[in-house]
Amino acid sequence: MSCIIYEKTDEVIRISFNRPEKLNAVNDDLLKEFDSALKEAEGDDTVTAVVIKGSGTSFCAGYDIGGKGTSETGFDFRSSGDVAELMEQQWRRQKSIFNLARFPKSTIAHVQGYCLEIGCSFAMACDISFADEKAKFGDPSVRMGLTTDMPLWYHLVTHRKAKELLFTGKIIDGIEAERIGIITKAVPADQLDQEVNEMALTVSLTPFDGLTNNLEGYKTGTDARSLAAGWRSSADKRAFGILQRPGTRSGEFNFLDVRDKKGLKAALAEMNAPYKKLGY
Amino acid sequence: MSFENIIYKKEGKIATISLNRPAKLNALNEPLLADFDEALNDAGEDKKVALLIIQGEGRAFCAGYDASGDEKTDPAFDWRNKPMMYDLYTRERRRQDRIENLARFPKPTIAKIQGYCLEAGCSIILACDFAIAAEDAQFGDPSVRMGMCTDLPLWYYVIGIKRAKELMLTGRTMDAAEAERIGLVTKTVPAGQIDEEVRNLAQTLMTSPSDALRNNREAFQAALEARGLSAGFRFAGDMRVFSVLQRPGSRPREFNFFDVRDKKGLKAAFEEMNAPFRKLGY
Numbered sequence: 001m002s003c004i005i006y007e008k009t010d011e012v013i014r015i016s017f018n019r020p021e022k023l024n025a026v027n028d029d030l031l032k033e034f035d036s037a038l039k040e041a042e043g044d045d046t047v048t049a050v051v052i053k054g055s056g057t058s059f060c061a062g063y064d065i066g067g068k069g070t071s072e073t074g075f076d077f078r079s080s081g082d083v084a085e086l087m088e089q090q091w092r093r094q095k096s097i098f099n100l101a102r103f104p105k106s107t108i109a110h111v112q113g114y115c116l117e118i119g120c121s122f123a124m125a126c127d128i129s130f131a132d133e134k135a136k137f138g139d140p141s142v143r144m145g146l147t148t149d150m151p152l153w154y155h156l157v158t159h160r161k162a163k164e165l166l167f168t169g170k171i172i173d174g175i176e177a178e179r180i181g182i183i184t185k186a187v188p189a190d191q192l193d194q195e196v197n198e199m200a201l202t203v204s205l206t207p208f209d210g211l212t213n214n215l216e217g218y219k220t221g222t223d224a225r226s227l228a229a230g231w232r233s234s235a236d237k238r239a240f241g242i243l244q245r246p247g248t249r250s251g252e253f254n255f256l257d258v259r260d261k262k263g264l265k266a267a268l269a270e271m272n273a274p275y276k277k278l279g280y
Numbered sequence: 281m282s283f284e285n286i287i288y289k290k291e292g293k294i295a296t297i298s299l300n301r302p303a304k305l306n307a308l309n310e311p312l313l314a315d316f317d318e319a320l321n322d323a324g325e326d327k328k329v330a331l332l333i334i335q336g337e338g339r340a341f342c343a344g345y346d347a348s349g350d351e352k353t354d355p356a357f358d359w360r361n362k363p364m365m366y367d368l369y370t371r372e373r374r375r376q377d378r379i380e381n382l383a384r385f386p387k388p389t390i391a392k393i394q395g396y397c398l399e400a401g402c403s404i405i406l407a408c409d410f411a412i413a414a415e416d417a418q419f420g421d422p423s424v425r426m427g428m429c430t431d432l433p434l435w436y437y438v439i440g441i442k443r444a445k446e447l448m449l450t451g452r453t454m455d456a457a458e459a460e461r462i463g464l465v466t467k468t469v470p471a472g473q474i475d476e477e478v479r480n481l482a483q484t485l486m487t488s489p490s491d492a493l494r495n496n497r498e499a500f501q502a503a504l505e506a507r508g509l510s511a512g513f514r515f516a517g518d519m520r521v522f523s524v525l526q527r528p529g530s531r532p533r534e535f536n537f538f539d540v541r542d543k544k545g546l547k548a549a550f551e552e553m554n555a556p557f558r559k560l561g562y
Contacts, residue, residue, distance in 0.1 A: 042370065045366055083491040084386060084494040087498060104366065104370060104373070208365075208366055209364060212365045219514075220514040220515060223510055226506065228505055228510030232502045232506075233502060236498065
């Protein structure tokens with residue numbers, strides 16, 4: 001494994017996203033390794049607490065949009081992928097998140113720096129999330145003309161707040177994220193390690209079968225409230241988002257073209273500039 | 281890819297998984313399911329595969345999960361082993377995931393059925409888009425007679441609540457003509473015609489553009505999930521866990537499948553289990 005680090009002590013399993021130079025942006029390899037790390041953690045019945053974290057300065061900045069060869073080709077609407085392939089890619093992506101949301105042990109997110117797009121989905125899918133007060137949460141997909149992973153947003157956050165964040169692509173800090181319920185608690189950066197460790201140890205004290213029943217009850221309950229169908233409808237919309245060729249209407253910002261001409265950083269700056277002027 | 285417990289073939293655009301324990305009427309045990317999962321995954325990912333056929337070698341499609349209790353079956357299935365909650369949930373989720381994965385399979389699926397198609401065998405065909413049966417096929421789920429709970433959700437989606445309740449709560453089996461009439465299978469044909477029927481259907485499906493098929497199937501599946509299919513799987517999994525924990529047969533005078541099996545053997549246990557129902561016409 002190179003994109004994921006898997007560590008285990010007597011009480012805790014730690015799974016770290018490990019592409020720190022890319023702010024742990026998710027690519028195909030990372031997703032695959034993450035899936036198998038989760039499988040390994042599920043099969044290990046000596047430990048009940050699993051911490052999900054990111055190496056380096058960020059938790060996860062989102063899907064790797066740096067260019068070809070790093071992300072799934074289906075992301076680029078200019079390539080002529082067929083519908084079946086697109087749907088499969090989107091479904092695979094959603095599956096990683098909902099596998100984490102349905103995970104049969106207690107999951108704790110340890111968030112610092114950027115926690116955007118799929119990174120935010122991962123943090124929301126964990127049972128408990130602790131973050132640095134200065135961490136940055138949000139999903140700017142809409143600014144690129146793409147659709148986000150919706151269901152956890154509207155299950156965790158009020159509809160008003162979820163719509164505001166998703167439809168404008170606004171980014172908020174850890175304190176605001178705690179206030180609206182995306183995370184459990186925001187703490188100063190130097191207390192984050194201790195907060196996460198204490199929670200992991202607390203979880204490890206609970207009787208395994210009792211914890212399992214509580215987790216299963218909760219997760220089945222949220223599935224029954226249509227979380228499961230939500231994943232599918234949001235995967236469909238992501239596939240359609242790509243087919244609908246964002247940016248091809250005249251005057252609209254075309255993220256992928258600008259990225260290929262001027263580079264990723266410049267494209268993100270150009271994308272965000274008009275929003276910033278309006279205070280978003 | 282070669283497997284011990286299934287035969288996996290790819291011919292042209294068609295992949296075929298044949299359950300291959302004919303001496304045991306293709307009863308499912310853990311090694312067979314591991315093979316099945318691997319082949320299903322491969323057929324889903326292989327871009328050259330456009331369609332999947334699932335069938336059984338020998339005289340039966342699949343008689344259900346292997347109830348012999350030998351070392352290749354899941355020990356958690358027997359409540360007398362006092363399994364841990366976590367293990368039970370994990371196994372049930374895996375079992376339900378397999379059926380869900382098949383229902384969500386990205387390409388059209390056809391089940392070809394002859395002889396017994398019971399319990400988990402029925403779960404497989406319920407999850408396939410099409411089920412073509414030979415006239416000698418027999419369908420049902422006798423789980424309740426062993427004190428266990430079945431994989432419910434697809435039953436009530438496919439055949440309706442009243443029919444599903446009758447089958448689940450009595451554990452009776454039915455023939456292929458009835459299975460066609462109530463919509464459990466797509467079509468019943470004489471045994472000699474089943475290969476041609478399946479081949480013809482496969483060709484028909486591959487005549488439509490694959491993207492159009494995919495869109496139609498996704499819309500169908502999404503609608504079922506919006507009607508609660510996924511949550512249904514989880515609830516059914518929970519009930520299966522509870523039915524193991526509730527120690528079926530431990531009340532006095534109730535039939536105890538596992539004890540009888542261990543004393544008299546699998547065949548005798550089935551006979552003893554079914555005899556009182558048969559007297560009542562079920």
